[in-house]
Amino acid sequence: MKIHQLQALVTVADAGSIRASARLLGVSQAAVTKALRELEKDQQLTLLSRSPSGVSFTEAGQTLLAHARLMIGQLERANEDLAKLRGDQTGKLAIAITPLVMLNFMSETITLFRQQMPKVRLEIFEGLTAVAVPRLREGLLDLLVVPMSSALPSREFDQELLFTYESCVIARRGHPLANCRSIHDLLEHDWAVNYTAASFEGLMRNIFWQHGAAIEPHRLHCAHSSALLVELARHNDMLSHCPRPLLLSDSLKDWAQPLELVEQFDLSQVAVIGLHNAMRSAASQCFVECLSTVIRKRRRSAKAHNRMLFDMLDVLL
Structure with a gap:
């Protein structure tokens, strides 16, 4: 495998097409296509599926792409360190x-x-x-x-x-459940949280399971940005779980309040x-x-x- 072949693979993934990849690399489309075909020939695997609507990655392509990103990234870091030694x-x-x-x-x-x-x-x-x-x-x-x-x-x-830091359950000020004092009183309400498949069990254990509480999955709404979490808690009356120090921030201090529950959450x-x-x-x-x-x-x-x-x-x- 050669560096320019891996660069072609990564830029096609990032740009979404061979044409856009060529523009990013400053070469011709033919050069990118040649690099990818040589890579497929060397590996004796089909890496890309080509169609009139564009390109997609095969399972082999996805596997190699993950390694290619790491190798290209490490090479870039090496170049940066050498540039520092040159004073650049x-x-x-x-x-x-x-x-x-x-x-x-x-x-x-x-x-x-x-x-x-x-x-x-x-x-x-x-x-x-x-x-x-x-x-x-x-x-x-x-x-x-x-x-x-x-x-x-x-x-x-x-x-x-x-x-x-410590975490706490929060709600908007004036929320109907704002005076609740146990996690068990909050299980029939909707929550805005953030998790992955790998982190789901840890989240559930910390907030619910270690306290003997069980919540239905449809009550948990996963938001992949803090702005979305804030919006869902502030304007959709959802509960959320966040670092207590965030209550001092401008984005929360004017509307959010912690629920002072008898249950304690793990330190983060x-x-x-x-x-x-x-x-x-x-x-x-x-x-x-x-x-x-x-x-x-x-x-x-x-x-x-x-x-x-x-x-x-x-x-x-």
Whole structure:
């Protein structure tokens, strides 16, 4: 397998067609087609299914695509590190950030990062685990800053702890169930939550099962962005489960309230997560250092908001 063949495979997947792939790579359609056919010939497998409506990936193509993304991503990181040694700090850093970190620490972190690496282009995704983890596996992301989960096996991911926090059930102010004091009183109501197939059992155990509660599946509505979770809880009267420190944020403080339940939920840990044994690029390392610096600085602050925030966080740096 040659690098230009793998690049052709990845760009066809990203762009959706051979023509668009050629434009991204700056080559002719014939060159992309040739690279893909050579790759199929070398592997003695059909990787793409071609039709008048476009191309789709076979099972073999999907399998190779996952590896190709990781290899291309690692090569890009190597080029970035070598560029740094030449004094030319360019490239891209793709990260996913959990809303708790995004709303409290990202503005200062990005300012500090841009001061140190002004030529590196940032690509930032919302860090809900259900959305971010598949992107990391595919090599589309360099780092995650998200809550740790038992669905993230240590043999596959490296994790660097930042802090712990408590979670709570929330509802809009004035919600009919706002005065309930047990999870068992909330089982006949709709919930807005975020999960994957792998994380579903952990979510259910933490919120319901460990307290002897069972909820019907049709009561759980999975939203793949924090904005959707907020909308469903605020305007559709759904309950949700979120980090308690988020109640200080502008997006929740004016309308959301915690339900003070007798049941306790497990503490959650936010970590910097990357693929196991993947070398962290210079840009990735710089970003993590900037984030750690901002968290430590804010923890020492005497401002009222910071004191309230860090009363809810146990920093592990």
